[in-house]
Amino acid sequence: ACGGGDSADEDSSSDNGDAEKSETAKGETADFSSGLVTDVGGVDDKSFNQSAWEGLQEWGKEHDLEKGEGFDYAQSNNDSDYEPNLNRMVREDYNMVFGIGYKLEDAISDVADQYPDTNFAIVDSVVEGDNVASITFADHEGSFLAGVAAANKTNTGKVGFIGGTDSDLINKFEAGFVAGVKTVDSDIEVDVQYAGAFDAPDDGKLIASSMYNEDIDIIYHSSGATGNGVFAQAKDIKNSDPDRDIWVIGVDRDQYDEGQIGDQNVTLTSMVKRVDNAVQQVSNMAMDDDFPGGDVLEFGVEDNGVGLVDTNDEAYTDEIAEAAADWKQKIIDGDVDVPQTHDELDDYLDSL
Amino acid sequence: MGFIDLLQSIIPPALFFSAPLIFTALGGVFSERSGVINIGLEGLMVMGAFVGVVFNLKFADMFGSWTPWISIIAAALIGGVFSLIHAVAAVSFRANQVVSGVAINFLALGLGVFLTKQWYGKGQTEMVSEQFFSRDIPVLADIPIIGKIFFQDIYLTSYLAIILAFIVWYILYKTSFGLRLRSVGEHPMAADTNGISVYKMRYTAVILSGVLGGLGGSVFALTIALNFSHATIVGQGFMSLAAVIFGKWHPLGAMGAALFFGFAQSLSVISGGIPVLEDIPQVFLLIAPYVLTILALAGFIGRAEAPKANGEPYIKGTR
Amino acid sequence: MNSNRMFNILVPLISVLIGLLAGALLMLGFGYNPVTGYVALWNGAFGDAYYIGETVRQVTPYILTGLAVAFAFRAGLLNIGAEGQVTVGWLAAVWIGTTVEAPMFIHLPLAVIAAALAGAFWGFIPGILKAARGVHEVIITIMLNYTALYSANAIIRSVLSDNEDKTPDVASTASLASEWFQNITYFSRMHYGIFIALFAVVIMWFIIERTSLGFELKSVGLNEYASKYAGMSVKRNLVLSMVISGGFAGLAGAMEGLGTFGYMSVQSGFNNLGFDGIAVALLGSNTPVGVVLAAILFGALKVGALNMPTEAGVPTELVDVIIALIIFFVGSSYIIRWVIRRFKKEEK
């Protein structure tokens, strides 16, 4: 049913060559299946649910499987749907079940206890258990790079961050971003605001409007659908004043499309989380009897678990890309320890 | 931040935030003035947002920059048709109007998402390519101070909403249609004996609420959300209902209330820079519209009195 | 009188049939096989012990919100605010469940009672405003729903957790979770709350049908002037009915907070338990037994719906449409009665 990712497909091709494996895969996959349960966002949330589903589809293609036979998803409409959906997957004999999003943490934890013979994985959270793999992303590292890009791009010396809810998870994005900006130039002001929800485009637009009004020219959002309002406002400003440099940095997946306005695009870059890669990878590990049960897999900048995209190469210039690459290397080398919380950020800023 | 600066940063956003509420609230005024309670405004907005976005996506190539305008007209029309369900229930089937309104809300969301999944294979649509854009109003924008507050970077839809409020006021209070409509909401049997068709008036009013709710929802979608999903309209319809009541069932009052809500919302976002407001937890500003409406109804902020026959099905020939 | 009873049974039945029929047509129209669709729905609700357990789990809060709406209805009030009352009840239960330390026989009742009281308080507000200032309860309750939603979210974030999206889990001493139920239902989340819900049904039946309080409540609901004339305190009864109604809804919140979830998370919108409760109450003709039957139907629809996409490819929203239509037709009972009468005349 799902048309699959458009832009994300292109980016995901590099690591896992789909063509090569598919031939050999046929035989061994016959009795292995992998499924995922979305959170309330659904498999088309243009965010990690979608990305995860794309990864699973990719995995299915790799092993010549059909949706419903070998891989599938269950969509949750409500917080109370997580457990039944996970259960359904298990009871339909899926060998590997992913829970997408930290909201499924409790559900995965419970169901994994109940079904020790099934492998589970949770994305964006940590759940203990021998049959659970925890897939996390170094959001702060990716956000740090977004900060670096913003700092290199800003003309006004003011950038903004809009978060969904003021929670540990989103604080990670904020801390990384602020650190990145300040590392490049500590004079740049960063305005941080939380909309209080991931589905409030009106508030997103209001906040963006006020930020852009105050001469902020780049906003990094980590706020789900609230970000739609941010894009709406940026595009609106761009429309009335095509010469004004105004940018949004997308999150989770490449939000280039969201930024398109006429023949211009306000998406500077996006901090993508390669949930697709992770899902594909872990599925394969499980299939090959190499399931990392009990492990916490952190996908960071190193293994391209998080990173920036250069789809908008006009705006995301080579210099910026180079700067980002430099800092990426420094993170990999351990030269910078990117802060993940407000406290760590304070310490980090003091140390600059 | 200076006071003028403050206004300049609060008012334009307040205006775009309020516009969908104004449209929808005006619809609510029509419906409730005719004696039909409309809890279904939320659902009507959902329908409007859905149609507006789908139409926009489908016909953007054909209509170019006119697309958003044509889309909201389409949304208004479909909204009107959709509201017929409420009209049939409330007027002809003598349903409990609150219950029927609740059904409308469920139905709109269910249908909207169902059809989205059918047509797009997923729970939310793409972003539209032809959204509404703000603009400066020629000449007026150049007026010092005021120009920047009211006429720069303004959505025409915001002005349309405000002008419409005055038009609705004129219709309700100056034309014979308005007199009849209000009489039907106050004392339907009196209207009936005067040869006014209560059913026709109420159908018209409810359909108008659908048209305006459709407008409100589509304007919201095409200025703010830019796509449609189950989470596009979350409470704006109920906030419009609050505006109807807070505005005492008067079109200008409803407009004022909607503007006030927009202002409060805008302020809550910008409050970071304002000394007094900075310390108020955001939640208070979030719940302000609802709490204020309660206070208004309780008579602590002027008494709000509903049209007398509001909520009562008219049964011809009862004694 | 006899025909009245017949209508009370026929109208809901016909409404359900029309709803299901419309759902079938919709499926046909979009190229699905309705039989497959409904079989998937059935299997998803009653297919085996697990699904039955889950259905019961969903039925539990529905019974309570249904009772809440029905109870207020009997006293002439339309409680659209069960939604908010559930929210505050849930919050209160989890609050007590996470912050108090006590042995189970104190802790659990305390948490449950706290939920009922919180819901009751949230019902008290529209009740007292109606009694003292004559304000229509529908609008007040709608406004209170949002107030509850946003306030609860704020409290979860800043009081019950350290800026997290959800509270910690309630202590095991405050949990309704039942290992026994889970074992016989392949780990469904069915919990002991169903007993609380069924007990509440008996309570409501007894209050309404057998006590002088119920007599007064019904009287006030039907004619407040006559009730005042007869020496009943209309205000007291209005407030009381909203308080009891809110209490039931608060209990539904406890079911979620202490049973199904064991915590409360930030909600971006309504959980719809309260709104669905309106449908449950209406479909159940506002009687306790009717509420149980209607709750089973809606619980099964909701839980079974989750199985439709996987087994039949039908979007779950179809069930939302069906539910909306059922509400619509129960609400429009007049027309159904009219048609039935027509048929009866024809026969004669």
Next chain:
Amino acid sequence: MDYVVEMIDIRKEFPGVVANDRVTLRLKKGEIHALLGENGAGKSTLMNVLFGLYQPEKGEIRVNGEPVNITDPNVANELGIGMVHQHFMLVEPFTVTQNIILGNEPTKFGKVNLKKAEQDVQELSDRYGLRVDASAKIRDISVGMQQRVEILKTLYRGAEVLIFDEPTAALTPQEITELKEIMNSLIAEGKSIILITHKLKEIMDSADRCTVIRKGEGIDTVDVADTSADALASLMVGRNVSFHTDKKPAEPKETVLKVEDLKVKDNRKVAMVKDLNLSVRAGEIVGIAGVDGNGQSELVEAITGLHKAESGTVTLNNKNITNLSPRKVTESGVGHIPQDRQKYGLVLDFTIGENMVLQTYYQKPYATYKTLNYKEIYKKASELIDEYDVRTPSVYTKARALSGGNQQKAIIAREIDRSPDLLIAAQPTRGLDIGAIESIHNRLIKERDKGKAVLLVSFELDEIMDISDRIAVMFDGRNIAEVSPGETDENELGLLMAGSHADKAGDQS
């Protein structure tokens, strides 16, 4: 013959009720034609058929000799038929003018031309001497003026035939006189009038001819000049009736109710009862005469605890019951037949049985430990139904399904059965037909003879004169005079009720 309106062999059914059958009514030009019948006889229904609100199942209507099909009130208006309804059809927040033009608004470019309309209305009002203020809001004007607005509404639409449905029920005697004059001036202008009323005297006074219907069927049309009130009454009920109730002289004993310096304000804080003094003794019926709106309702409500008294005392059997709750007042021994039986007296959707214990449900044997005992409740109800001849299919029947007269009987049964020391009867016979009135009057007298104190409030002078042993006249919130029915006449009472010579006795109880 020059009939303006002819309704021939009309039949109108409602589900389960034949409201009109073979009713014929012919209205001559320039006459006042009375329509007489018991409650529920089908008078209003017949007129609603003529006015186009109902469609008849059978029969023919002719206007000026032409057969017409009156499908809705608009058609009636065009045919020159206007109706002043039993319950006023006025939109309260609107002005007089807005109400009058509603549905026929003069417009200029779509805008209502209110100025012109107001002028027109004022002119019309002046022409018929109706004296209304065209720009006043309905909610601010008196009932009498509201009725004149209703009349203007029909005239504005060019009505030649006016239907008045019980126009005098809510009017003061003075307003009734005015109405008569207005009707005469309308006739003088060449209009024709159909007048519905229960009051035979009014028919004898002003009508030219009278059509009688009984149980939905047309009985006869008579010339008023050739008949008598008694004859009309017999026609209406289908048997001979006597007007006067026989009763023995009263034997008053100790004072049961004593009201001293009572002050009551209404909901808008306007003083309605002012320093009122009144007493009722055991074994007597005290009638309170007065025009509606002079504080009678507030007085009764203050005594019964339904409305708070500002100051003063109410004493029952030497016990102060001022401002006690209705429940306490009831328990102290007060029975109350309320003025509005459907609003106050009954819970229409409760069964007759439940209504019978509306005040006592919480007491033994109907409830023990707050748990109801329905067996006892229905047992009691059955007894009462038999004793008071309440016509109902069963005790489990909803009160709503009973006719108005039987509803009232049920209330009276309930109130009298508690054997209260004081029985307050407010408008106990309002809107009822002669048969029902007779039985209720007898009940009240029987209570008196049992040694109970009875306080009767009525706007009907006949009723007051007929059954009271003592009459207190209320005017402007005061008890301005107390007279004995034997020593006064309607004329004097009418003047007193209008507030003239307030010097007579009173206030000395």
